[in-house]
Amino acid sequence: MTYVNFPVAAIGIGAALFLNVTIVSGAQKLERTDLNQTDQSRVTAIVKKTVDFSKAEQFEAMSAGAATSTASPNSNAFSHSLENLSFKGQRDFKLGNGIFKKVWTSSPSSTLASDGLGPLFNARSCQRCHLKDGRGHPPKNNMDRATSMFLRLSVPPKTAEEKSKIASGELALIQEPTYGGQFQDFAVSGLPSEGKMVIDYEEIEVTLDDGDVLSLRKPTYSVSDLGYGPMSKDVLFSPRVSPQMIGLGLLEAIHPADIRNSADPLDKDKDGISGKVSEIFDTATGEKQLGLFGWKASAPTVALQSSGAFAGDIGISNAAAPRHWGDCTENQKACLEMPNGVNKRLGDTEAPKTVMDLVSFYSRNLAVPERRNVNDPQVLRGKEIFYEAGCADCHRPKFVTSRDAEQEEHQFQLIWPYTDMLLHDLGEGLSDNRPVGSAEGAEWRTAPLWGTGLTQTVNGHTFFLHDGRARNRMEAIFWHGGEATAARDTVASLPKKDRDALVGFLKSL
Amino acid sequence: MHPLLKNLTLSCLTAAGLTLVNTQITMAEKVDASSVLSNYANIAEAIFEDSLTSAKALDTAIDGLIQNPNSESLQIARSAWVAARAPYQQSEVYRFGNAIVDDWEGRVNAWPLDEGLIDYVDSSYGRESDGNRLYTQNVIANPILNVNGRQVDATKITPTLLSETLHEAEEVEANVATGYHAIEFLLWGQDLNGTGAGAGNRPASDFDTNNCTGGNCDRRAQYLKAASNLLISDLEEMVGNWTVKGEARTFLMEKPKTNLSVILTGMGSLSYGELAGERMKLGLLLNDPEEEHDCFSDNTHNSHYYDQMGIQNVYTGRYNRIDGSVISGPSVSDLVKEKDKTIDTELANKLSKTVDAMTAMKTRAETVEAYDQMIGEGNTKGNAIVQAAIDGLVDQTRSIERAVTVLGLKAIEIEGSTSLDNPKAVFQ
Numbered sequence A: 001m002t003y004v005n006f007p008v009a010a011i012g013i014g015a016a017l018f019l020n021v022t023i024v025s026g027a028q029k030l031e032r033t034d035l036n037q038t039d040q041s042r043v044t045a046i047v048k049k050t051v052d053f054s055k056a057e058q059f060e061a062m063s064a065g066a067a068t069s070t071a072s073p074n075s076n077a078f079s080h081s082l083e084n085l086s087f088k089g090q091r092d093f094k095l096g097n098g099i100f101k102k103v104w105t106s107s108p109s110s111t112l113a114s115d116g117l118g119p120l121f122n123a124r125s126c127q128r129c130h131l132k133d134g135r136g137h138p139p140k141n142n143m144d145r146a147t148s149m150f151l152r153l154s155v156p157p158k159t160a161e162e163k164s165k166i167a168s169g170e171l172a173l174i175q176e177p178t179y180g181g182q183f184q185d186f187a188v189s190g191l192p193s194e195g196k197m198v199i200d201y202e203e204i205e206v207t208l209d210d211g212d213v214l215s216l217r218k219p220t221y222s223v224s225d226l227g228y229g230p231m232s233k234d235v236l237f238s239p240r241v242s243p244q245m246i247g248l249g250l251l252e253a254i255h256p257a258d259i260r261n262s263a264d265p266l267d268k269d270k271d272g273i274s275g276k277v278s279e280i281f282d283t284a285t286g287e288k289q290l291g292l293f294g295w296k297a298s299a300p301t302v303a304l305q306s307s308g309a310f311a312g313d314i315g316i317s318n319a320a321a322p323r324h325w326g327d328c329t330e331n332q333k334a335c336l337e338m339p340n341g342v343n344k345r346l347g348d349t350e351a352p353k354t355v356m357d358l359v360s361f362y363s364r365n366l367a368v369p370e371r372r373n374v375n376d377p378q379v380l381r382g383k384e385i386f387y388e389a390g391c392a393d394c395h396r397p398k399f400v401t402s403r404d405a406e407q408e409e410h411q412f413q414l415i416w417p418y419t420d421m422l423l424h425d426l427g428e429g430l431s432d433n434r435p436v437g438s439a440e441g442a443e444w445r446t447a448p449l450w451g452t453g454l455t456q457t458v459n460g461h462t463f464f465l466h467d468g469r470a471r472n473r474m475e476a477i478f479w480h481g482g483e484a485t486a487a488r489d490t491v492a493s494l495p496k497k498d499r500d501a502l503v504g505f506l507k508s509l
Numbered sequence B: 001m002h003p004l005l006k007n008l009t010l011s012c013l014t015a016a017g018l019t020l021v022n023t024q025i026t027m028a029e030k031v032d033a034s035s036v037l038s039n040y041a042n043i044a045e046a047i048f049e050d051s052l053t054s055a056k057a058l059d060t061a062i063d064g065l066i067q068n069p070n071s072e073s074l075q076i077a078r079s080a081w082v083a084a085r086a087p088y089q090q091s092e093v094y095r096f097g098n099a100i101v102d103d104w105e106g107r108v109n110a111w112p113l114d115e116g117l118i119d120y121v122d123s124s125y126g127r128e129s130d131g132n133r134l135y136t137q138n139v140i141a142n143p144i145l146n147v148n149g150r151q152v153d154a155t156k157i158t159p160t161l162l163s164e165t166l167h168e169a170e171e172v173e174a175n176v177a178t179g180y181h182a183i184e185f186l187l188w189g190q191d192l193n194g195t196g197a198g199a200g201n202r203p204a205s206d207f208d209t210n211n212c213t214g215g216n217c218d219r220r221a222q223y224l225k226a227a228s229n230l231l232i233s234d235l236e237e238m239v240g241n242w243t244v245k246g247e248a249r250t251f252l253m254e255k256p257k258t259n260l261s262v263i264l265t266g267m268g269s270l271s272y273g274e275l276a277g278e279r280m281k282l283g284l285l286l287n288d289p290e291e292e293h294d295c296f297s298d299n300t301h302n303s304h305y306y307d308q309m310g311i312q313n314v315y316t317g318r319y320n321r322i323d324g325s326v327i328s329g330p331s332v333s334d335l336v337k338e339k340d341k342t343i344d345t346e347l348a349n350k351l352s353k354t355v356d357a358m359t360a361m362k363t364r365a366e367t368v369e370a371y372d373q374m375i376g377e378g379n380t381k382g383n384a385i386v387q388a389a390i391d392g393l394v395d396q397t398r399s400i401e402r403a404v405t406v407l408g409l410k411a412i413e414i415e416g417s418t419s420l421d422n423p424k425a426v427f428q
Helices: A007-011 A037-047 A087-101 A160-168 A248-252 A256-262 A302-314 A353-364 A377-388 A452-459 A473-479 A482-492 A496-507 B010-015 B033-067 B071-094 B099-109 B159-166 B180-188 B217-242 B247-254 B256-286 B300-316 B332-339 B341-367 B380-406 B409-418
Strands: A149-154 A196-207 A213-224 A236-241 A278-281 A288-291 A423-425 A443-445 B144-147 B150-153 B318-320 B326-328
Touching: A087 A353, A087 B256, A087 B380, A149 A196, A213 A236, A213 A473, A248 A302, A248 A353, A256 A288, A302 A353, A377 A496, A423 A482, A452 A496, A473 A482, A473 A496, B033 B071, B033 B217, B033 B247, B033 B256, B033 B300, B033 B318, B033 B326, B033 B332, B071 B099, B071 B180, B071 B256, B071 B300, B099 B180, B099 B217, B099 B247, B159 B217, B180 B217, B217 B247, B247 B256, B256 B300, B256 B332, B256 B380, B256 B409, B300 B318, B300 B332, B300 B341, B300 B380, B332 B341, B332 B380, B341 B380, B380 B409
Parallel strands: none
Antiparallel strands: A149 A236, A196 A213, A278 A288, A423 A443, B144 B150, B318 B326
């Protein structure tokens, strides 16, 4: 396996080497504008990937630096605020938590500040999908309506105008003309819901090099009980489970140079791994921003991701997404005739700015739990495999966050998120065949792995990947293809003892 | 304790109508971190003992209600519940900073709850929730349940059924099956008055197997008794954690100097984030009567008031027990005073000022209108009274921060975190 040096690591140690622009593999590297030379050399040294697996690295247990939660690793492990948060910060966090848990009601309602649900929606509150602030899961069967998962919808561009807007990035996708950008399986009283998501699974056997057989379940998505007539024949579905909420503010605080410098879209270093930045068109300024959040890195900030979720998932309008009727389209007249929850005294949208600010603050400040068993020999062996197989090439272990981060608690922390925040082609097996913005159907943003070791503890399951198809970590690994093929094949060639060690390492995250 | 009192004799104080426990220090002795933490732990032990004692009294009253359900026995049980909340709420300041208390707290004091899990509800509650399959499960009416895809035999409602199977079932935090608020719901029923006057109004006949209202009165009684038993055993466990060899106390005493910050962290986090923020400001922000802590009983004013008393207790190192005796000893206040008298006075005054604001809120709740009415939209006077208490909490937190600084506790944290042999060390 080729060893890739990440750019900051490749710059080398010692202040003398720092120039405005450093050239590695022929690509121009961006500089971290937030650091002085001393800082830069310390950062370079500390984020360098280790080659010593005999013991845990310094600071390794504290996955999010001083922001790490040292609370007990129990079912509340994802619900704590950053440990370094001020008392005032804790106040805003708790207020945000209250809104995160708040159950929105349909309009009109006696509680003016809490109405505006839908008319179409996937959930009545944030918490109902982000269960225990952790990971959602696919429905248990097609009768189970308590989902923390939904389908995104779009159609391929058809007109010349649509095609050019998609090409320029001005539009990320073309919505399904009747059902909009998202399939809502609930509606307020008196209105039909859009229908039901149907999943059919097919078991596929994978034989590992030592003869062990693994069964993967391959999902097929469709819809039934459509409430608003037929969908476009060429509709594209992208299933999404709700992701864990921890550490988002720290991911946002990663310096853009560290992300952009890792990108290698044309694979100039010929290591088989490209890595592409998600560029998002800002309709307000016409400029492109770095996409960071969501399974396809389609949102540049936690605040915008939250605004999108309020409007799309709950049907609550807000300044960034002023759609009082949520995801209703002009072809859903009955939906547009429903009352909305705008209360002029409180603002021009159903969720006023204060509410959005608090919920965004909350979402940025959920702590990542401290690692367990970092010095356990099996965990260390698993870590070695993780690095040697190449997993760590995309699931990048370390960053030091920007000194310029907006919030003090997020600044200059050594964090261990195990993501490079880039889009990678994971192959046809995982593709949803639905392009959105910079991301092709097979491209997904590297999922952060920090905290995932506690998924069972917090959420009572180990369903991983964007649609929860993997029932455990080994299945998740074997769904990887595309740029991750070599790493996956390395894992397939390992003896069981080493595969178990790899899983042991992942469970310690 | 007031310095002038420190060298008074025990008999003198008894004569003054007070019983003093654990007063070993005299003026001559310098207060150290260890003695402060020891007194802090003694107060915790006493508070949890008092919570336990009053939970047992509640249990007896519940027995009375079940044996002889009428409006009088129901009233006695409700009063016992309100009385039981007073010591318990004073323990909340221990939640923050003491992981062992925080981990346990959800079992006894979780809120808000989807009460349809437990019993019948009004049609305005709604029939289903997209996220909570158990939203209207009504355990009392349904002896066979389906939880997490498994059939559960709830023919007999036991403490184990509540704590192991139903509490937070299917990962939904609002599935609160245990603790004070589950008992509160069973004693009061839903408060259907919004921001209008009135609390929950469950009739005593809901527990009367001869003239049963609401159906399944035997199972409702069984549920209530099981929840009450569970509350007692949970409190017994917590008292145990604070005894001489208890885990919570032992942990604190291991590193007295560092752990002094636990006391102040608890005070600050409860004041600002939990109380001023989630429990009070949110309700004002949304004008939502559902945003109140003791929503079935309209006892929220007491719940907030005793939280503040708890904050003041741990600062002054003094707690008035339910039997009238007083626990008093070396306090953080003494330590701050040694370093900077002005900051001690400032913080002590602000704590009293908030107590006054909370008292005004409590008085209004007892004489004019309930807390959920005070937070109603357009209720200028009520809103202002709640806001004054919030302002007090925020203001006292600023002085708590000053106390942390003057005691050099920030420095301790930083010193500890850079040490190389410390697994909790972080890069800075």
